[in-house]
Amino acid sequence: MTMIAASAKIHPLAVVEDGAVVGENVVIGPFCCVGPKVVLHDEVELLPHAIVTGLTVIGRGCSIFPNAVIGGDPQSLHHDGVETTLTVGEKCTFREGVTVNTGTTGGGGKTVIGNNNLFLANSHVAHDCILGDNIVLSNSVMLAGHVIVEDRVIIGGGSAVHQFTRIGRQAFIGGLSGAANDIIPYGMLHGIPGVLNGLNVVGMSRAGMDKATIHRVRRAYKQIFESEGAIRSNAAAIRDEYADCAPVIEILDFIAADSDRALSSPGRGKG
Structure with missing residues (x-):
C-alpha cells in the first residue's frame, strides 16, 4: 500500500506506483516515476522527468534533477536479478542525467551514498560503490563498480575510476583523469593513466x-x-x-x- 504524507505535492502527471513511501513536504514534478519499493524521506524534491526505482531509499532534503535515473539495476554481466539496494543519505543533489545503480549479489548487495554530496550532470555511480559525505562528482565522472570514495573527495569532470579502487579522504582528482589505482587521503591525481602529483594542500x-x-x-x-x-x-x-x-x-x-x-x-x- 502506498504511503503518501498529506503535505507531499505530487503533480498529476507524475507516476507514483503502489507501495512507494513518500514523506512530508516531498515535491514530485510532472513526468516523474517513483517505483513501488522506493522510500522518499521528508523534503525530497524530484524535478520533471526524474526517475527513482528499485529498492531505493532517498534521504531527507535530496534533490533529483530531470532525466536522472536513481536506483536502476546494476550494469553487470554477473547480475543475477536478485533484488539489491541503494541507500542515499541526506541533502544530496543529483543533477541532470545522473545514473546511480543498486548493488550486486556478489558485491555485497548494496550501493551506499552518504550525506551532502553533489553529483553534477551525467555522472555515474555503479553497483556496490560506497561513498562518504561532502563529495563532489563533476560532470560526466564515471565510477565503476565496488569503488570506495571517502569524505570530501572532489573528482574533476570527465574522469573515470576503475572498479575496486579506493579514494582516500579529501583527495582530489583532476579533470579528464583515469584513476586505476588507490589514491591516498589528501592526495592529488592527474592524467591518463593517473599519476599522484603531491597533496591537496588547498583542500x-x-x-x-x-x-x-x-x-x-x-x-x-x-x-x-x-x-x-x-x-x-x-x-x-x-x-x-x-x-x-x-x-x-x-x-x-x-x-x-x-x-x-x-x-x-x-x-x-x-x-
Missing part, C-alpha cells in the same frame, strides 16, 4: 588543517614516495615518528590496508 587548508600539520604531512609524503625503497616499507618505517599526527597516520593506515588495487604514486609502479 587541507580549507578544511581547517593548520600550517604546521600540513608541513608535517608534506614531509611524510616525501619520505613515503620520494625515498629509496618500496612505498609500503617506507610508510611502515615512519609510523613511530608521526604517531602524534592524525592525518599522517590516516595515510599510513590507508597504505597498509588490504586492497584489490595497487597504490597510485608519482610515476612509479606498484607500491
Whole structure:
C-alpha cells in the first residue's frame, strides 16, 4: 500500500506506483516515476522527468534533477536479478542525467551514498560503490563498480575510476583523469593513466588543517614516495615518528590496508 504524507505535492502527471513511501513536504514534478519499493524521506524534491526505482531509499532534503535515473539495476554481466539496494543519505543533489545503480549479489548487495554530496550532470555511480559525505562528482565522472570514495573527495569532470579502487579522504582528482589505482587521503591525481602529483594542500587548508600539520604531512609524503625503497616499507618505517599526527597516520593506515588495487604514486609502479 502506498504511503503518501498529506503535505507531499505530487503533480498529476507524475507516476507514483503502489507501495512507494513518500514523506512530508516531498515535491514530485510532472513526468516523474517513483517505483513501488522506493522510500522518499521528508523534503525530497524530484524535478520533471526524474526517475527513482528499485529498492531505493532517498534521504531527507535530496534533490533529483530531470532525466536522472536513481536506483536502476546494476550494469553487470554477473547480475543475477536478485533484488539489491541503494541507500542515499541526506541533502544530496543529483543533477541532470545522473545514473546511480543498486548493488550486486556478489558485491555485497548494496550501493551506499552518504550525506551532502553533489553529483553534477551525467555522472555515474555503479553497483556496490560506497561513498562518504561532502563529495563532489563533476560532470560526466564515471565510477565503476565496488569503488570506495571517502569524505570530501572532489573528482574533476570527465574522469573515470576503475572498479575496486579506493579514494582516500579529501583527495582530489583532476579533470579528464583515469584513476586505476588507490589514491591516498589528501592526495592529488592527474592524467591518463593517473599519476599522484603531491597533496591537496588547498583542500587541507580549507578544511581547517593548520600550517604546521600540513608541513608535517608534506614531509611524510616525501619520505613515503620520494625515498629509496618500496612505498609500503617506507610508510611502515615512519609510523613511530608521526604517531602524534592524525592525518599522517590516516595515510599510513590507508597504505597498509588490504586492497584489490595497487597504490597510485608519482610515476612509479606498484607500491
